[in-house]
Amino acid sequence: MLTPAIVRRNTPQRYRMEAQKCAKCGKVFFPPRVVCPCGSKKFRDYTLPSEGKVVTHTVIRTAPRGFGDEAPYCMGIVELSDGSRILCQIADCEPHRLKIGLPVSIELRKIQEAGESGVLAYGYKAVPER
Amino acid sequence: MAGIVGYGAYIPRYRIKVEEIAKVWGADAPSYKKGLMLREKSVPGPDQDVITIAVEAARNAMKRAGVSGAKVGAVYVGSESHPYAVKPTGTAVAEVIGAVNDCHCADLSFACKAGSEGMFLAYGLVKSGEVEYALGIGADTSQGAPGDALEYSAAAGGAAFLMGAKNVVATVECQYSFMSDTPDFWRREYMNYPRHGGRFTGDMAYFKHVRGGVEGILKKARAKTKDFKYAVFHQPNGKFPMKMAKDLGFSDEQMKTGLLVPALGNTYSGASPLGLSAILDEARPGDAILMCSFGSGAGSDAFIFTCTKELPKVQGKAKKTRDYLDTNPFYLDYGTYVKFRRKIRKNVED
Amino acid sequence: MRDVAIIGIGMTDFGELWNDSLRDLFVKASLEAMDDAGVDHIDGLVAGCMSPGLFAGQEHIGSLMADYLGQAPVPGVRVESACASGGMALRTGIAYVASGMHDVVLCGGVEKMTDVSGAQATYALATAADQDYEAFHGVTFPGLYAMIATAHMHKYGTKREDLAQVAVKNHDNGLLNPHAQYRMKITVEQVINSVKVADPLNILDCSPITDGAAAVIICPLEMAKKMKKKPVVKIAASTHATDTIALHQREDITWLDSTAVAAAKAYKMAGVKPQDIDFAEVHDCFTIAEICVLEALGVVKKGEGGKATREGMTARGGRFPVNPSGGLKSKGHPVGATGIAQIHEIVTQLRGDAGKRQLKRARRALAQNMGGSGGSAVVHILEVL
Numbered sequence: 001m002l003t004p005a006i007v008r009r010n011t012p013q014r015y016r017m018e019a020q021k022c023a024k025c026g027k028v029f030f031p032p033r034v035v036c037p038c039g040s041k042k043f044r045d046y047t048l049p050s051e052g053k054v055v056t057h058t059v060i061r062t063a064p065r066g067f068g069d070e071a072p073y074c075m076g077i078v079e080l081s082d083g084s085r086i087l088c089q090i091a092d093c094e095p096h097r098l099k100i101g102l103p104v105s106i107e108l109r110k111i112q113e114a115g116e117s118g119v120l121a122y123g124y125k126a127v128p129e130r
Numbered sequence: 131m132a133g134i135v136g137y138g139a140y141i142p143r144y145r146i147k148v149e150e151i152a153k154v155w156g157a158d159a160p161s162y163k164k165g166l167m168l169r170e171k172s173v174p175g176p177d178q179d180v181i182t183i184a185v186e187a188a189r190n191a192m193k194r195a196g197v198s199g200a201k202v203g204a205v206y207v208g209s210e211s212h213p214y215a216v217k218p219t220g221t222a223v224a225e226v227i228g229a230v231n232d233c234h235c236a237d238l239s240f241a242c243k244a245g246s247e248g249m250f251l252a253y254g255l256v257k258s259g260e261v262e263y264a265l266g267i268g269a270d271t272s273q274g275a276p277g278d279a280l281e282y283s284a285a286a287g288g289a290a291f292l293m294g295a296k297n298v299v300a301t302v303e304c305q306y307s308f309m310s311d312t313p314d315f316w317r318r319e320y321m322n323y324p325r326h327g328g329r330f331t332g333d334m335a336y337f338k339h340v341r342g343g344v345e346g347i348l349k350k351a352r353a354k355t356k357d358f359k360y361a362v363f364h365q366p367n368g369k370f371p372m373k374m375a376k377d378l379g380f381s382d383e384q385m386k387t388g389l390l391v392p393a394l395g396n397t398y399s400g401a402s403p404l405g406l407s408a409i410l411d412e413a414r415p416g417d418a419i420l421m422c423s424f425g426s427g428a429g430s431d432a433f434i435f436t437c438t439k440e441l442p443k444v445q446g447k448a449k450k451t452r453d454y455l456d457t458n459p460f461y462l463d464y465g466t467y468v469k470f471r472r473k474i475r476k477n478v479e480d
Numbered sequence: 481m482r483d484v485a486i487i488g489i490g491m492t493d494f495g496e497l498w499n500d501s502l503r504d505l506f507v508k509a510s511l512e513a514m515d516d517a518g519v520d521h522i523d524g525l526v527a528g529c530m531s532p533g534l535f536a537g538q539e540h541i542g543s544l545m546a547d548y549l550g551q552a553p554v555p556g557v558r559v560e561s562a563c564a565s566g567g568m569a570l571r572t573g574i575a576y577v578a579s580g581m582h583d584v585v586l587c588g589g590v591e592k593m594t595d596v597s598g599a600q601a602t603y604a605l606a607t608a609a610d611q612d613y614e615a616f617h618g619v620t621f622p623g624l625y626a627m628i629a630t631a632h633m634h635k636y637g638t639k640r641e642d643l644a645q646v647a648v649k650n651h652d653n654g655l656l657n658p659h660a661q662y663r664m665k666i667t668v669e670q671v672i673n674s675v676k677v678a679d680p681l682n683i684l685d686c687s688p689i690t691d692g693a694a695a696v697i698i699c700p701l702e703m704a705k706k707m708k709k710k711p712v713v714k715i716a717a718s719t720h721a722t723d724t725i726a727l728h729q730r731e732d733i734t735w736l737d738s739t740a741v742a743a744a745k746a747y748k749m750a751g752v753k754p755q756d757i758d759f760a761e762v763h764d765c766f767t768i769a770e771i772c773v774l775e776a777l778g779v780v781k782k783g784e785g786g787k788a789t790r791e792g793m794t795a796r797g798g799r800f801p802v803n804p805s806g807g808l809k810s811k812g813h814p815v816g817a818t819g820i821a822q823i824h825e826i827v828t829q830l831r832g833d834a835g836k837r838q839l840k841r842a843r844r845a846l847a848q849n850m851g852g853s854g855g856s857a858v859v860h861i862l863e864v865l
Contacts, residue, residue, distance in 0.1 A: 066618075075617065
């Protein structure tokens, strides 16, 4: 689903990786939440770091609708330098380079398009050192 | 004095060689390489466009400047390949660097000089005291029509320059623009590819306007060619800027650092800005730089910069232009290239 | 709370059923279950179905099925918990019966998946992942389980062949199940050399796209004891647990905590230990899933699911047979129907009606049904009286 409202709503997370930190227990949430499992509803603004390493990975060869032209593409779960984890594509990466522990940094890339004439959705991808 | 407080480059990792394109069209690669003084060009990945390139260049500029995005009062992105025909690129860049919402934002277009226009306006706003910081970016993912000579050179990349008045790394000593209404290269609405006037694009367009820009700024600044450690001109291929340099009296030594086109191709609005960022990567305090862009249609923006003692402090704070250009490129075959550039007609997905 | 028993079961063949619609499938399985139970009236109906809207363009199926089953105006509702929708339908029905709200309830599961293209099916299934933080990025379900597999292989030394062995074993079982979609023997080499889907998972590591339905009739245990159908199968435990639906938000990517929590609660509820269970039907949507489920159920230690599979523990003749039906892999995986089809197999085994695939020891068994990459899990323990 890609509509103008959805694209706009997610902009702080997709463009700037805005997260939050529970003021009571210190747990980081990405995306931000209203309530922490510890019970607290107080959070501090927090931005995820843009460096990390791959903790697990795959190569998507059968892609969902809208991603067919990019297949095969690498995906992974990335642990950022503060210990937070995100799932994203690993761009500009030959499948044979994928390995657990691979250092990556975050770049903005185009993730999806709403058809030929619809809105474009950008977001974070992890990119290994060249 | 106001000037550049942060700069940054971005070039995609993918490349295609002149031989690979020539093979498909039955063209003679050696003569193209010699004629264009160009061996390969950068290609954007399928997930890259002017927004992503401008953003990464801007992030590098912000890293070097060490300035909060909230202080950036203007963002200008110049390109002839904005992802949307209607809807700005600059707003996305401003969002990413956190320049929202108190910011003046505009997309510029003037063929290949759209990027230097952004720098021109950004500097003007800072100099006048209207805003504290302003960002000027040139970026393109231009396409030449399949089989056209432009297909060998139309490349992808961009550079960003944050203008400000504190901790300036290169002061702007002078800026000057030169223009005339000259239809040397254009793209009409709804057309996929630009067209050009063939040999008319040389003397009447590129050479006339770059000469006009350079001679104009030298006169305005009362400077001479030998005053500059570095010079960089718009580089649609390797041949034009080198011929221009020779005609104007600049040496190979002055030109070589900013001449990226042999391994990069023509990044249009990003071309002379990327040359400038490559120069700033290695320039020392006190070095003078002359830059002159060119945009078809036609005109040029010329700048004179002097590097300050702040420059060495920021050079290592972000990836350098040459790091992007030279490190482990990924070479595409023509088939993958046309897939990436969406030149293949397919069934519409259901 | 009243004890609850299963008095009737039914299911369609699983496969590409080009002539059957969503409602045809549900009604066929349901009528078979009602016949099996010897009832011509139900007090309520719960339909488990993951995405009738995306797969068949149809919502509001609780009423639709009640109507086409000839049971309107009895209450009918659809429940959804991704691929655990079938298990959730049974658990919801149990709540109705145990609470005294209804006596005889039909719990069915159905999915009609072949009316859409492969890309559309992949998209529909991916809606069970976190739309904004997983699916948005282009990840698929095979991709999510592939990342579990990559991590499991790295952390525990699980071998590629161990994954393949899950598929080989389940196909060996499915060969004997007349309802199964893919009744063919496969080898480890075939799995490893099959078409790549999401590395390291290949097409033969993945459960297929399937049409099908299954249904069971439940009622209070005391009522069941008075009915003709014997033996009576008692539901000894019904539990459900959740976890983050986004895989990357879990502390241990290789650990299916929702299954572990639901299983621990189920053992307690039934007053049994893992070793008291004779066999299990588990959610092998991908080969790696069965390995991780074995660990979460506590039948092997953490990290030893691959080894146990390699050593034959889970084969029909092994110490703890898993998926005698052929599992999702061979029998097929019409997502909403799967949880009920697992119950169908367990009841068939407990009754001694499983023919060639009948297990020697089948007195008490466990069903584990899972949604998404483990964001939900439903566990049932069934005993024959």
